[in-house]
Amino acid sequence: MIDIHSHLLPNIDDGSPSLAASLDLAQQAVADGVTHVLMTPHHMNEKYENPKASVIAATAAFQAELDANEIPLTVFPSQEIRLTRGLLDELAAGELLGADENAKYLLIEFPDNVVPDYAGQYFYELQRLGHTPIIAHPERNTAIINNPELLKDLLKQGALAQLTASSYVGTFGTMVAEFAEQLVAANWVNFVVSDAHVLPGRKYEMTAALQKLGSQRAAEYEANAKAAVNGTPIKRAPMAASLTKPSLFKRLFSK
Template identity: 35%
Template sequence: MGLLSKLFGKKGVEDNSSAPFVNPVKVEFHSHLIFGVDDGCEVIEQSIELLRGFAALGMTKVITTPHVMSDFYKNSKDNVYPLRDQIRKRLIEENIQIEFEAAAEYMIDDGFEKKIASGNLLTFGPKGKHILVELPFMTEPRNLSSSLFELQIAGYTPILAHPERYLYYANEKEKYHELKDRGVLLQLNMLSTIGYYSKPVADAAAYLVQNNLIDLVGSDTHHIRHMQLLPEVINHKLYRKVCEAELLNNYL
């Protein structure tokens, strides 16, 4: 059994090989592959397995983004970079041809503006000025506007992770447009296109794609089940539609 079959199963391989569509996205930038630091990979072997999967899907670069939350996941360069380097070493040892970087996915919470002021952020992209942020799923944080302002005056470009998953925005779709008007980039979760999270999330994803509001896509991969679903995503008409836009992934 080949690598693709082991990772994705027979059905995923058949669907992927029969489709004429070639995924133009070569840089994956939202995942949780640093082991033992959040709700993603637990051990380095899982990190390597998932990176092998991204390479098999044609990705040339992965920028992984462990959670940073003030009260729960207190990750920083001090613990993330050494683990990144361990993974890089294993990639070389196992001859897996993929570039591997690490940044973070920051929750905009009560402690976030202190992190901005520290200047010690895990960022990525051209000149290291892009930063991935997320919001609580239940309600918009009270300091969202001030946090975005502080990021931007400090020279950072905020990327909002999976806006389709915040149903308080899905119910007030003008909020998506307001964020775009403020210079916030929007990142769609690939799994949202196939209804993985829920139908309302899939509907919100469709709205964002159809209105050309998406700037980047990311897998938000935490574990092997997410990886196994990616061939289905790549063959889905909504994912192909978003790839018609000038996505920014390959410039990171």
């Protein structure tokens, strides 16, 4: 199993606070059936700056620790890049890492609970330059929960989206889980990932999520993760025109 979103590198963002915690998370990943993990520390998110060279060095050092501790996990350098007005400059400066070596696929997170009004314009420009944005955890963004069309428009324009395994199996509560289920059913997400941090109640739940997806979608998502890491084309299942029902949030609060 390949996990294309994690915060396993020690001491560089809100993920793992120490090498010991990182090795512990790595062991959890292996126990969950994961063989390859992308290291995706936050970059440009106001609090954390993790430019390309430093992530590459930290990932190599972590791989050496994994090997020394005989933990059978292969790690690759990447980033979770905050969408800001500085994104295209950072790309031009060569400071961004993708899921693959040529940065064909870029993992993009939106500012908390917002979809910036320039997202469509910036995504268009990224794609014109040969980079496909992969939207991180749309199921936890309240702007998208309130108005799923915001996500749909970006997907129709060519972006991809990934679901956090914990969201899908219910760790973030019923509202997020139900919304995640709807996104899966509508083919509005293309991957399931751990987004592993060291947080109470957060653990590796990739196997549980894949089991819940059922064998066909699990195989599809696993193939997509492999294609992202290899920088090869990703098969997009046909998107439903809309979600089956308004989000639980809307149903509860629009009365």
